[in-house]
Amino acid sequence: MKQSRTMSLIEAATNVVVGYVLAVATQIVVFPWFGIETGLAEHLTIGLAFVGVSLVRGYALRRLFEAIRMRGD
Numbered sequence: 001m002k003q004s005r006t007m008s009l010i011e012a013a014t015n016v017v018v019g020y021v022l023a024v025a026t027q028i029v030v031f032p033w034f035g036i037e038t039g040l041a042e043h044l045t046i047g048l049a050f051v052g053v054s055l056v057r058g059y060a061l062r063r064l065f066e067a068i069r070m071r072g073d
Contacts, residue, residue, distance in 0.1 A: 003066055012058030019054060020047050 003011075024047045031038060038046075 002070065003062070005063070008062040008066065009059055012055055012062055015058050016051055016054045020051055023047050023050070 024043050027038075027043045027046065028040075031043075
């Protein structure tokens with residue numbers, strides 16, 4: 001069964017949102033271990049800097065693997 005482009009985008013977006021929340025939580029815990037002190041706003045901004053890239057990456061990889069799968073059918 002082929003995954004639609006819309007469902008690929010929804011899956012990639014969900015993956016990015018979950019990853020964003022985990023990344024911010026991880027930064028809050030790990031940064032102090034390295035002496036990096038930032039506020040919540042900075043943590044959220046750092047996380048947002050990577051959201052667009054992560055979304056495009058996830059969507060592009062999903063479409064690539066879907067194209068590879070379709071060639072094999």
